[in-house]
Amino acid sequence: MTEGVPGTSQLLFLLMVANGMPIIMQRLFAGKGAWPVDGGWLLSADGYRFLGKSKTWRGILSALAGTGLAALFLGWPLQTGVWIGFWAMLGDLFSSFIKRRLALPASAMALGLDQVPESLFPLWAVRAEWGLTPVSMGGVVLAFLVLELLLSRWLYTLHIREQPY
Numbered sequence: 001m002t003e004g005v006p007g008t009s010q011l012l013f014l015l016m017v018a019n020g021m022p023i024i025m026q027r028l029f030a031g032k033g034a035w036p037v038d039g040g041w042l043l044s045a046d047g048y049r050f051l052g053k054s055k056t057w058r059g060i061l062s063a064l065a066g067t068g069l070a071a072l073f074l075g076w077p078l079q080t081g082v083w084i085g086f087w088a089m090l091g092d093l094f095s096s097f098i099k100r101r102l103a104l105p106a107s108a109m110a111l112g113l114d115q116v117p118e119s120l121f122p123l124w125a126v127r128a129e130w131g132l133t134p135v136s137m138g139g140v141v142l143a144f145l146v147l148e149l150l151l152s153r154w155l156y157t158l159h160i161r162e163q164p165y
Contacts, residue, residue, distance in 0.1 A: 008140050010074050011130075014067055014081055015119050015144050016151070018088035021066035022059030027160050033058040037093065043100070051096045052106040060089045087125045091117035107163055112145070119144040 026034070035057045038050035064085040071081025094117045099110055123137045156164035 008136060008143075010076075011084075011123065011140055012143055012147070013074070014070055014084045015088055015122060015140070016147065017070040017081075018063045018067040018085040018122070019092065019118055019148065020151075021062040021085075022056070022092075023155065023161055025058055025062040026054075026056075029058065046101060046103070048100045048103065049106075050100065051093060052100055054106050055093060055096050063089050083125065084122045087122035088118045091119070091121035094121070109163070115145040115148050116141055 033056075036049075036051070036053050037055045037057060037060065038052070040053075041050045042048065043050050064082050066081075067085030067088070068078045068081035071084070072078055095110070095113050098113060099108065102110075104110060119141045120137065123132060123140055126132065127137060152161055153164050155161040
């Protein structure tokens, strides 16, 4: 890691914020402002929605804003957090697209597919700038996977998440 770049724990924190904001906003606002990113569009090749009903503009915008604010909290520029949030949401949308093609229902768990793209995409996007190695990236992805599974269970217990994963 080079001087002046976030440590892996800070990157992990930003990833958790990016991926947690849509869940928190869904709980706070229920159906209000939950416009689906795919507009309800079905992919003609398989008849399933392009992304699914749980991928909303509210979730994406809250991830960008929340991760930007979290970066400021850590002493990093707002755009650093927004960039991490952007790539995390792109990874999440990618996962959702793949899950629909596999005919998995919305919010169905797919171990690895639910965690790896939304953590790896942002790390890949900043790897050169922050001097991340494949080993450090792999460590953050693994830590994200484990932490996300543990926190999901806890958020389910608190009735914040609808699923225990």
